[in-house]
Amino acid sequence: MPTKDANAEPSFRTMIQVDMEIASFLSNWAHCDYISSYLARTISHNRPDSVLFSNLFSSALNELLEVTFRTRHSGGALECRLSRHGETDRIELTFACGQEERTFLEDAVARVQGVDRQARYLSSLSGDVAPSRDMMLLELTVNYNATLRLEEVDADTVTIVVDLGGLAN
Amino acid sequence: MTAHLSPTGTVGRFKAHFDLNNQEFSIAGSVRPQTIDELAPSLALLKESIDNVRGVLYINVRRLAQMNNTAFHAFSRVIIDACRVRPELRFVVITSSVVGWTTRKFGRLSKIEPSISVEEYDSEFYPGQSFLEEGGFIPILRTQTKMTWRHERSILPRHGMRPGIVMADICCGIGDFAVLAQKEFEPARIVALDHSKSSLAYARKVASEFDITGIEYTYGDASEMLLDDDQFDLVTCRHSLQIFNRPAQILKELYRICKPGGRVYITNEKNSHCLGEPRAESIRWTYNEVAKLFEHFDMDVELGPKSRRYLADAGFDDIRVESFMVTNLDGDPKDFADMISAWEDVYAGDMAVKRGDSEEFIKQFRQGFKDHISAALHPKGYAGWPIWAASGQKPL
Numbered sequence: 001m002p003t004k005d006a007n008a009e010p011s012f013r014t015m016i017q018v019d020m021e022i023a024s025f026l027s028n029w030a031h032c033d034y035i036s037s038y039l040a041r042t043i044s045h046n047r048p049d050s051v052l053f054s055n056l057f058s059s060a061l062n063e064l065l066e067v068t069f070r071t072r073h074s075g076g077a078l079e080c081r082l083s084r085h086g087e088t089d090r091i092e093l094t095f096a097c098g099q100e101e102r103t104f105l106e107d108a109v110a111r112v113q114g115v116d117r118q119a120r121y122l123s124s125l126s127g128d129v130a131p132s133r134d135m136m137l138l139e140l141t142v143n144y145n146a147t148l149r150l151e152e153v154d155a156d157t158v159t160i161v162v163d164l165g166g167l168a169n
Numbered sequence: 170m171t172a173h174l175s176p177t178g179t180v181g182r183f184k185a186h187f188d189l190n191n192q193e194f195s196i197a198g199s200v201r202p203q204t205i206d207e208l209a210p211s212l213a214l215l216k217e218s219i220d221n222v223r224g225v226l227y228i229n230v231r232r233l234a235q236m237n238n239t240a241f242h243a244f245s246r247v248i249i250d251a252c253r254v255r256p257e258l259r260f261v262v263i264t265s266s267v268v269g270w271t272t273r274k275f276g277r278l279s280k281i282e283p284s285i286s287v288e289e290y291d292s293e294f295y296p297g298q299s300f301l302e303e304g305g306f307i308p309i310l311r312t313q314t315k316m317t318w319r320h321e322r323s324i325l326p327r328h329g330m331r332p333g334i335v336m337a338d339i340c341c342g343i344g345d346f347a348v349l350a351q352k353e354f355e356p357a358r359i360v361a362l363d364h365s366k367s368s369l370a371y372a373r374k375v376a377s378e379f380d381i382t383g384i385e386y387t388y389g390d391a392s393e394m395l396l397d398d399d400q401f402d403l404v405t406c407r408h409s410l411q412i413f414n415r416p417a418q419i420l421k422e423l424y425r426i427c428k429p430g431g432r433v434y435i436t437n438e439k440n441s442h443c444l445g446e447p448r449a450e451s452i453r454w455t456y457n458e459v460a461k462l463f464e465h466f467d468m469d470v471e472l473g474p475k476s477r478r479y480l481a482d483a484g485f486d487d488i489r490v491e492s493f494m495v496t497n498l499d500g501d502p503k504d505f506a507d508m509i510s511a512w513e514d515v516y517a518g519d520m521a522v523k524r525g526d527s528e529e530f531i532k533q534f535r536q537g538f539k540d541h542i543s544a545a546l547h548p549k550g551y552a553g554w555p556i557w558a559a560s561g562q563k564p565l
Contacts, residue, residue, distance in 0.1 A: 029203040048373055050360070050385040051395050056269045059235060062201060066237060124242075126249050126281045130205060131238040139238055143274055168269065 012083040036062035053168040185211040195229035252282040309511035320493040328560035329432030334402035340409035344372025414467035434560040439473040445544030445552040455537020473557030485561025497545035513538035
């Protein structure tokens with residue numbers, strides 16, 4: 001797993017960051033909706049089609065927050081940072097989790113890179129009763145052309161990095 | 170039959186409904202439940218809808234702004250399972266291009282079950298607009314805005330325009346009014362929305378070339394906007410209610426997005442009152458026919474003086490109505506003449522032909538425009554185009 005290097009991509013400009021205690025975040029499912037709607041609206045004003053962009057960005061961010069909500073955490077804080085470089089908007093979700101969850105996330109992120117992702121997405125839609133967290137990440141790549149990776153911040157903390165390019169084009 | 174979800178949390182922000190007459194299940198709003206249990210009433214309604222229809226079930230998601238994967242999965246499963254149990258039944262999902270994700274995401278279902286298809290609804294909504302929004306009409310729209318702006322810049326402050334407000338220009342067309350409003354009045358933010366991608370592309374190009382920032386040109390359907398409730402101090406909608414076949418529905422949306430205490434400002438024409446001297450009779454006849462021609466295509470270009478009634482029926486208070494006349498004496502008479510010439514091309518060249526009018530009628534129809542142009546350019550002539558500006562306040 002790559003380690004986080006703040007200097008690796010200096011061209012991404014941070015637009016906004018929300019930090020919350022994990023316990024507070026987990027206290028209400030609606031936080032996923034509130035945070036995604038608020039942040040999407042906030043960063044959309046200077047995109048060519050701001051309302052459409054906001055709606056799509058909110059959808060993608062909400063799924064990531066829902067995946068995070070369903071992750072077993074080991075306390076600490078949730079950081080949600082949004083940054084931008086040209087047409088690409090980056091979401092970084094940083095939180096603490098145990099080794100088991102980390103392994104799960106590593107595997108899930110690796111799986112969404114697969115060439116068969118479209119077929120796996122359709123198979124999940126027609127077969128599973130409810131979407132797994134794998135599927136929710138997979139859907140971001142299938143429907144939003146997102147690219148995902150996982151970064152290790154320290155021994156207990158990871159960052160899910162998701163790049164969304166040309167969302168409203 | 171309608172299902173409203175729990176009022177707590179976020180799942181209460183959507184509504185599901187089944188209309189047996191139209192065999193249509195619709196779901197609108199934002200659907201982001203934590204578990205599928207929260208969707209039980211709506212899923213039951215969908216199953217019940219399926220049981221009650223024959224041949225086809227329309228699934229209307231035009232106003233479905235958000236749906237998380239938990240919900241999408243649950244609704245998809247019900248539809249996919251029904252396809253397997255009832256292979257004779259077709260499912261047609263009606264989406265909107267405005268929402269951005271529904272066409273693509275629901276479109277995936279047709280790869281699983283061919284009896285599920287997706288249709289985008291927007292393109293058929295505005296029956297007459299295509300005459301007016303595409304291609305060569307852009308220069309004339311700019312000229313029209315230039316001529317009306319001379320009047321509106323002094324009218325607008327009486328209808329709620331002032332520096333620092335948050336405003337929306339709905340049906341912004343090529344966006345030139347928004348630019349003029351921004352330069353003159355310096356609102357804090359302008360959202361300019363239109364349904365014509367070509368007009369918006371033009372607006373964005375102009376904004377980019379002229380280094381104009383602060384105007385958000387947005388693609389959207391004025392009758393069902395994604396914009397939130399109670400957002401704007403001033404909502405403008407110029408020359409547009411008159412070319413929609415359902416003006417009251419648009420006005421309802423303008424009301425919705427306006428802040429309580431804010432104002433909605435509309436301008437409309439009464440085409441039969443266009444006038445000119447000399448050759449007043451010929452001009453009058455032609456513009457009376459213009460009104461009938463638009464009526465044929467479900468558009469009411471006589472709407473101007475009806476603004477007061479429309480605003481009152483939509484629930485507005487403190488309604489203000491005034492009218493002004495754009496004339497050949499406003500600036501260069503050639504501008505006025507160019508505008509009439511463009512009207513002649515579209516009304517007599519395209520619309521009358523499409524209606525199936527005779528050559529004889531079209532010849533006489535064109536003559537009135539030519540006489541209006543002559544009146545505009547005549548050294549002693551006078552040519553006018555009357556417009557009604559009206560606004561109402563959304564109650565606090």
